[in-house]
Amino acid sequence: MLEIRDLHARVEGKDILRGVSLTVKRGEVHAIMGPNGSGKSTLAKVLAGHPSYEVTSGEVLFDGKNLLELEPDERARGGVFLAFQYPVEIPGVSNAQFLRLAYNEKRKHLGEEELDPLEFKDLLKERAQIVEMDAGLMSRSVNEGFSGGEKKRNEILQMAVLEPKLAVLDETDSGLDIDALRIVSEGVNKLRHADNAIVLVTHYQRLLNYIVPDYVHVLYKGRIVRSGGKELALALEEKGYDWIKDEAEESQPSAASA
Amino acid sequence: MMAQATKEKSSYRAAFDAMQAEDARCLPAWLLRLRETAMERFEQVGFPTTDVEDWKYTNTGAITKGAFAPVEAGARVELGAADVAAFLAPEASSRLVFVNGVYRAELSATENLPEGVVVADFATAFAGEHESILRAYLARPSDPEVDGFNALNAAFLREGALVYLPRGAQVSAPIQLLFLSAPATQTAAVFPRVLVVAERESAATIIESYASTDESRSFTNAVVEVFVGENARVTHYKVQRESEAAFHIAKTNAELERSGVYDLTTITLGAQLSRHGIGVKLAHEGAECWVDGLYLVGTGQHADTHSLIDHSSPHCTSHQLYKGILDGKSRAVFNGKVFVHKDAQKTDAQQSNKNLLLSNEARIDTKPQLEIYADDVKCAHGATVGQLEEEELFYLVSRGLHTDLARNLLTYGFAEELVEKIKIESIKRQLDEAILNRLHARLEV
Numbered sequence: 001m002l003e004i005r006d007l008h009a010r011v012e013g014k015d016i017l018r019g020v021s022l023t024v025k026r027g028e029v030h031a032i033m034g035p036n037g038s039g040k041s042t043l044a045k046v047l048a049g050h051p052s053y054e055v056t057s058g059e060v061l062f063d064g065k066n067l068l069e070l071e072p073d074e075r076a077r078g079g080v081f082l083a084f085q086y087p088v089e090i091p092g093v094s095n096a097q098f099l100r101l102a103y104n105e106k107r108k109h110l111g112e113e114e115l116d117p118l119e120f121k122d123l124l125k126e127r128a129q130i131v132e133m134d135a136g137l138m139s140r141s142v143n144e145g146f147s148g149g150e151k152k153r154n155e156i157l158q159m160a161v162l163e164p165k166l167a168v169l170d171e172t173d174s175g176l177d178i179d180a181l182r183i184v185s186e187g188v189n190k191l192r193h194a195d196n197a198i199v200l201v202t203h204y205q206r207l208l209n210y211i212v213p214d215y216v217h218v219l220y221k222g223r224i225v226r227s228g229g230k231e232l233a234l235a236l237e238e239k240g241y242d243w244i245k246d247e248a249e250e251s252q253p254s255a256a257s258a
Numbered sequence: 259m260m261a262q263a264t265k266e267k268s269s270y271r272a273a274f275d276a277m278q279a280e281d282a283r284c285l286p287a288w289l290l291r292l293r294e295t296a297m298e299r300f301e302q303v304g305f306p307t308t309d310v311e312d313w314k315y316t317n318t319g320a321i322t323k324g325a326f327a328p329v330e331a332g333a334r335v336e337l338g339a340a341d342v343a344a345f346l347a348p349e350a351s352s353r354l355v356f357v358n359g360v361y362r363a364e365l366s367a368t369e370n371l372p373e374g375v376v377v378a379d380f381a382t383a384f385a386g387e388h389e390s391i392l393r394a395y396l397a398r399p400s401d402p403e404v405d406g407f408n409a410l411n412a413a414f415l416r417e418g419a420l421v422y423l424p425r426g427a428q429v430s431a432p433i434q435l436l437f438l439s440a441p442a443t444q445t446a447a448v449f450p451r452v453l454v455v456a457e458r459e460s461a462a463t464i465i466e467s468y469a470s471t472d473e474s475r476s477f478t479n480a481v482v483e484v485f486v487g488e489n490a491r492v493t494h495y496k497v498q499r500e501s502e503a504a505f506h507i508a509k510t511n512a513e514l515e516r517s518g519v520y521d522l523t524t525i526t527l528g529a530q531l532s533r534h535g536i537g538v539k540l541a542h543e544g545a546e547c548w549v550d551g552l553y554l555v556g557t558g559q560h561a562d563t564h565s566l567i568d569h570s571s572p573h574c575t576s577h578q579l580y581k582g583i584l585d586g587k588s589r590a591v592f593n594g595k596v597f598v599h600k601d602a603q604k605t606d607a608q609q610s611n612k613n614l615l616l617s618n619e620a621r622i623d624t625k626p627q628l629e630i631y632a633d634d635v636k637c638a639h640g641a642t643v644g645q646l647e648e649e650e651l652f653y654l655v656s657r658g659l660h661t662d663l664a665r666n667l668l669t670y671g672f673a674e675e676l677v678e679k680i681k682i683e684s685i686k687r688q689l690d691e692a693i694l695n696r697l698h699a700r701l702e703v
Binding site for chain 2 (some may be wrong): 019045048049050051052071072073075077078082084087088089091093101102105109127141156162182185
C-alpha cells in the first residue's frame with residue numbers, strides 16, 4: 001500500500017530525512033520510534049504533504065501511485081490521514097460542521113451522494129462512541145478550548161469518520177493521561193482492519209502496549225537504523241535509545257559526522 | 259480644485275432652488291427654512307477633503323467631480339413588484355420602498371401594524387397628523403459641526419421614512435426601509451432620510467436596506483436618526499449592497515433615554531466607496547447599545563466606518579465589535595471612538611475591531627480610541643489585523659477539503675460571531691450568497 005524509497009526531505013533549509021525506506025502493506029501496523037529530533041514527525045508531515053517540508057529526493061508510492069505529486073487535499077481524499085501531534089483550533093467552525101464537510105468531500109470524490117445533516121448526525125453519533133466523545137464537543141468550535149485528551153480523541157474521531165486507507169498517527173499518545181490513552185488506543189484498535197494500514201509515530205513504547213504493532217522501526221538522524229517486531233520496542237523501553245545510537249554511529253560514520 | 263468645488267456647489271444650488279420653489283406651497287414653512295439653513299451650511303463647508311483629520315483616509319473627490327445631480331421630483335423609474343422582490347426581506351410584514359429617493363406606495367406595505375404605530379413616508383406624514391412628530395425631531399437645532407454631506411442631506415430633505423412607536427408598542431415583525439438605486443437619465447444623487455422614534459417601553463426591529471438594480475453609478479447620501487425612549491428597545495440592521503460603482507455616504511445617529519436599548523448591526527457589501535458615520539449618545543442612566551458590523555470588500559472597493567459612542571451618564575454599557583474581510587485590492591478604514599465623560603461613572607465599554615486580509619494588496623487603517631475622563635469605569639478596546647493561518651489551512655486540506663473551500667471555511671469562521679448575531683434569516687442568506695459561496699447551507703448540521 002505504501003512504499004517509501006530513499007526519501008530525503010528538508011525543512012527551513014535543514015536536511016531532516018536522509019534516506020528513509022519503508023514498505024507498509026494492507027492490514028499492517030508499523031511503529032516508527034526514535035529519539036527526539038530523529039525525523040519522525042517530519043516523515044509524518046511529508047506523507048501528508050505539509051507545504052513547509054520539501055522533498056529533495058526519493059519517492060513515495062501509495063497504491064502504486066506517486067504520492068508526492070498530489071496536493072495534500074488530494075492525498076486525503078485518496079485515503080491518507082494524518083492525526084496531528086498538535087491539532088489545530090478552528091474558531092467559528094463547529095466540529096460537526098467541519099466533519100460533515102470533510103466527510104461529504106470524500107463522498108463526492110468517490111462518486112457517492114452527500115449525506116444530509118440528519119443522516120450525518122446518525123453516522124457521527126455512532127462514530128463518536130468509538131472514542132467515547134461527548135456530544136457537547138460536536139457543537140463547539142473545532143478543538144477550541146478542548147483539553148489535550150479531547151483534541152487527540154477528536155483526531156481519532158476524524159479518522160473514524162473519514163475511514164482512511166492509511167492513517168499516520170503522529171505522537172497521538174503525547175500529553176495523554178492513562179485513561180485517555182486507553183480510550184484513544186481502543187478507538188484505534190476498533191478502526192484497525194485487514195484493508196487499512198496504520199503508521200504510529202511515537203517516542204515511547206507505552207502506546208504500543210495498547211496498539212500492538214506488527215513491525216517496529218527506529219529512526220535516527222533521518223534514517224531507519226533498525227527494524228524488528230514488537231520486541232524491539234520493549235528492548236528500547238528497557239535500554240533506552242543510546243545503544244541504537246552507538247550502533248548507528250559505528251555502522252554509518254558518515255551520518256555521525258554530518 | 260477650488261473652482262471645481264465651487265462649480266459643484268452651484269450645481270446643487272440650482273437644483274436646490276428649483277426644489278424650494280416647487281415645494282413652496284405644499285411643504286411646511288419650517289421645513290423650507292431648515293433646508294435653506296442647511297444649504298447655506300453646505301455652501302460654506304463643501305464636501306470634506308482629506309485635509310480634514312476625520313476624512314484623512316477617504317477621498318471623496320470622485321463624488322465632488324462625479325457630476326451627480328439630485329433627482330427631480332416626479333422622476334419615475336419603471337419598476338414593478340417583480341423587480342424589487344429580490345431586495346425584500348420576507349420576514350418584514352411592513353415596508354417602505356424608495357426608488358432613487360422617491361417613495362413608491364405601490365411597492366410598499368404599511369398595513370398589519372399595531373394600533374398607533376406609524377410607518378409612513380414623509381410626504382404622507384407632513385400632510386397628516388404626524389407632522390408635529392417630524393417637526394419636533396427634524397427641526398431641532400442641528401449640530402454646528404455637521405459636515406458637508408450631512409448638510410446636503412438636510413438641504414434636500416424631502417422624502418424619507420418615519421417610524422413612530424407610541425408608548426408600549428411592540429412590533430414583532432421587522433419593518434423594512436428599502437432604498438433602491440436604479441438607472442436614471444442622469445447620474446442620480448439621492449438623499450434618504452429616516453427618523454425612528456420609539457417612545458418608552460416600545461420595541462421594534464428595523465431593517466434599513468440599500469441596493470442597486472444594476473451596476474450603474476449612483477450617489478446615496480443618507481441620514482438616519484433613532485430616538486430610543488425609556489426602557490424602549492430598537493434593533494436596527496443596516497445592510498448596504500449597492501453596486502460596486504456606487505458611492506454611499508451614510509450617517510446614523512442614535513440617542514437613548516434611561517435604560518433604553520439600541521442594537522445596531524451593519525453589513526457592508528457594496529459600493530465603490532462607502533462611508534458610514536455612527537454616533538450614539540448614552541446620556542441617560544442604564545442605557546445600553548451594541549454597535550456591531552461586518553464589512554466585506556473586494557478589488558476596487560473602499561469601506562470606511564467612523565463611530566463615536568458618547569457616554570455622558572453613569573451606568574451605561576456599550577459593546578462594539580466590527581469585523582472586516584478584505585479581498586483583492588480593497589481598502590477599509592475603521593475609526594471608533596468611545597468617549598467617557600467625567601460624570602459617566604460605572605461605564606462599561608468594550609470595543610473591538612478585527613480584520614482579515616485575504617490578499618497582500620488589501621489595506622486596512624484601524625484606529626480604536628478610548629477617551630476616558632471618569633475614574634470608575636470598565637473599558638477595553640483593541641484591534642487586530644491578520645491573514646488566514648497557514649497551519650489552519652493545512653489542517654483543513656489534510657482532511658480532504660479543497661483549498662478554496664478551506665479558505666472559505668476559515669473566512670466563515672472569522673465572521674461567524676457576527677453572522678450568528680443576525681436574527682434575520684434573509685440577511686444571513688445574503689451574506690452567505692455574496693461572500694461565502696453558499697457555504698452556510700453546506701454547514702448545516
